[in-house]
Amino acid sequence: MANMIMASSKTLIPSSSYSSPFLPQKPRLQLPQISLPKFPKTQLKSLTNSTSLKSMTAIIAASLAAAPPSLAEVIEKAALFDFDLTLPIMMAEFLFLMFALDKVYYTPLGNFMDQRDAAIKEKLGSVKDTSAEVKQLEEQAAAVMRAARAEISAALNKMKKETTMEVEQKLAEERKKLEAELQEALASLEKQKEETIKSLDSQIAALSDEIVKKVLPI
Amino acid sequence: MNVLSCSINTLKGLYDISGVEVGQHFYWKIGSFQVHGQVLITSWAVIAILLGSATIAVRNPQTVPTGGQNFFEYVLEFIRDVSKTQIGEEYGPWVPFIGTMFLFIFVSNWSGALLPWKIIQLPHGELAAPTNDINTTVALALLTSVAYFYAGLSKKGLAYFGKYIQPTPILLPINILEDFTKPLSLSFRLFGNILADELVVVVLVSLVPLVVPIPVMFLGLFTSGIQALIFATLAAAYIGESMEGHH
Numbered sequence A: 001m002a003n004m005i006m007a008s009s010k011t012l013i014p015s016s017s018y019s020s021p022f023l024p025q026k027p028r029l030q031l032p033q034i035s036l037p038k039f040p041k042t043q044l045k046s047l048t049n050s051t052s053l054k055s056m057t058a059i060i061a062a063s064l065a066a067a068p069p070s071l072a073e074v075i076e077k078a079a080l081f082d083f084d085l086t087l088p089i090m091m092a093e094f095l096f097l098m099f100a101l102d103k104v105y106y107t108p109l110g111n112f113m114d115q116r117d118a119a120i121k122e123k124l125g126s127v128k129d130t131s132a133e134v135k136q137l138e139e140q141a142a143a144v145m146r147a148a149r150a151e152i153s154a155a156l157n158k159m160k161k162e163t164t165m166e167v168e169q170k171l172a173e174e175r176k177k178l179e180a181e182l183q184e185a186l187a188s189l190e191k192q193k194e195e196t197i198k199s200l201d202s203q204i205a206a207l208s209d210e211i212v213k214k215v216l217p218i
Numbered sequence B: 001m002n003v004l005s006c007s008i009n010t011l012k013g014l015y016d017i018s019g020v021e022v023g024q025h026f027y028w029k030i031g032s033f034q035v036h037g038q039v040l041i042t043s044w045a046v047i048a049i050l051l052g053s054a055t056i057a058v059r060n061p062q063t064v065p066t067g068g069q070n071f072f073e074y075v076l077e078f079i080r081d082v083s084k085t086q087i088g089e090e091y092g093p094w095v096p097f098i099g100t101m102f103l104f105i106f107v108s109n110w111s112g113a114l115l116p117w118k119i120i121q122l123p124h125g126e127l128a129a130p131t132n133d134i135n136t137t138v139a140l141a142l143l144t145s146v147a148y149f150y151a152g153l154s155k156k157g158l159a160y161f162g163k164y165i166q167p168t169p170i171l172l173p174i175n176i177l178e179d180f181t182k183p184l185s186l187s188f189r190l191f192g193n194i195l196a197d198e199l200v201v202v203v204l205v206s207l208v209p210l211v212v213p214i215p216v217m218f219l220g221l222f223t224s225g226i227q228a229l230i231f232a233t234l235a236a237a238y239i240g241e242s243m244e245g246h247h
Helices: A002-019 A039-048 A051-065 A069-077 A086-215 B002-018 B037-058 B067-087 B089-114 B134-165 B169-207 B213-243
Strands: B027-030 B033-036
Touching: A086 B033, A086 B037, A086 B067, A086 B089, A086 B134, B027 B037, B033 B037, B037 B067, B037 B089, B037 B134, B067 B089, B067 B213, B089 B134, B089 B169, B089 B213, B134 B169, B134 B213, B169 B213
Parallel strands: none
Antiparallel strands: B027 B033
């Protein structure tokens, strides 16, 4: 393909040189090697018809005609599609890079990442297991708590009953005792009353005697 | 005459600044063979960058990744993802090939755009991205061809060649033609894109040296990354295609 490009540029140079015999040869001018073909040729033909643009044509023509023979050689070597020993060397370099990167990068880091993934998965799995265990333990604890509460409330009830019974018994006893004492006290009171009345009777007689003696001074 | 020499001088000045040197090579001779020195130099630099950064980042892997290791893990996961999507479950052995394909092309392309190669003057030709040279891209494309043939043959043996008459024997010529068009399209796509990208930037810089070329440069970076991804993805797709079972 490069040869095609070069071929077109070679035919171009002599064809354009006819219009510039009056121009002096310019010093060596480096031209863009790839932009040479096609473009000036068409423009040249359309422009040469009008005499007013002759100077413009002359510039283009000069720039093309001024190409020294050495430039042609350079162009000859300007090969875009130049296959040579670089190709197998690049292949070898690529293969070397592939094996070297595999040694220092893909395999070690890949293994490391896989191991880490496995470890994390394992840990996650074990965490899930303990969560079940924790649930079981929690249930057990709740059961134990329930049992303990029931026991405590039962004991409490029992104690309450016992104490109330005891208290009532004591109360009844006390009441009986008090009643007995009361009875006794009442009885003794009655007795004292009678005694007092008796003693009063005898005193009344003595008093009436005295009153009679005082009132009736005989 | 004044106008003439003036304009020619301007043209010459512009040309000197832009320095379009397409198809110019810095030839070295090895025996009776020629090699493109500038391509080899830049490819060595790319290989050194890749191996050096990978070695430093992966030297002492931590359980909780930071900085470089994090980045390289991300890249590896990306490569694995691309390989897995294209090849399927048996992608494992192909990760180095696909990964190196991607990384080498990517770093090559970006080195051409980002590294100031032009500081180093060569007697002939200029330093640029290694993928700027047809030899590199054809070498990579041919390796891809070899890789997918190897993948198919090692998986299915000679039954691999049965795919040429699938789905009907009438397609035999087209199926054979595909084996030639695959490396051709791979190599020319990459070569053309990178060369065109560098040319556009150079030409724009020669016209307007400031500000204006910057968007084009960013576009170039984007294109370079995309091209690397396309090359690696297509290589993986070809390998996967030759490995997949047809019934």
